[in-house]
Amino acid sequence: MNKNRELKEAKVAEIKEKLEKSKAVVLAKYQGLTVEEDTTLRKNLREAGVEYKVYKNTLVILAAKELGLDGIVEYLEGPISVAFGYEDVTVAAKVLNDFAKDHKSLELRAGIVEGEIFDEAKIKQLATIPSKEILIAKLLGSIKSPISSFARVLSAIADSKGTESAE
Known part of the structure; x- marks a missing residue:
């Protein structure tokens, strides 16, 4: 050849x-x-x-x-x-x-x-x-958001309970 x-x-x-x-x-x-x-x-x-x-x-x-x-x-x-x-x-x-x-x-x-x-x-x-990394970051952000909101609500409730008991 x-x-x-x-x-x-x-x-x-x-x-x-x-x-x-x-x-x-x-x-x-x-x-x-x-x-x-x-x-x-x-x-x-x-x-x-x-x-x-x-x-x-x-x-x-x-x-x-x-x-x-x-x-x-x-x-x-x-x-x-x-x-x-x-x-x-x-x-x-x-x-x-x-x-x-x-x-x-x-x-x-x-x-x-x-x-x-x-x-x-x-x-x-x-x-x-968008790239794979950006899509994963967006997914994690959307999963984290409701959890963060829930944690803030619980914190606000705990703070209000703490101020009520202090009075």
Whole structure:
């Protein structure tokens, strides 16, 4: 087997592994970004724990087909970048969407979220969902609120009983 084919097969295996390991994958059209903008985007993604790569579409198509993700093939036209989110499902979409608001050259195309193909609209919708940590904090806050209110009422009752007995 020739060296070029071996390299391509290794790349397909790498992409396949990343697709399997990712909780969310977001495809974006990046053509038109300046080097400075691309560097800033990569930095933002890296800080958020998202891996950002540019692969040949044919290699991504091969890896996706091997995993049964044929629905993503239609979105792989032109220069496409791939963002792999390993921890939180929303992070990759959120960072790319926020960046795209200020940089019209970046367009979200589609994605894969836990094995399901998302179109551009669903990816943008996903980007608006708060992160897992924020949702947990809100849940805990809503659970704590009634308990705190109840404790204040009991404290007020105890204080009023204490002032009545002192008189």
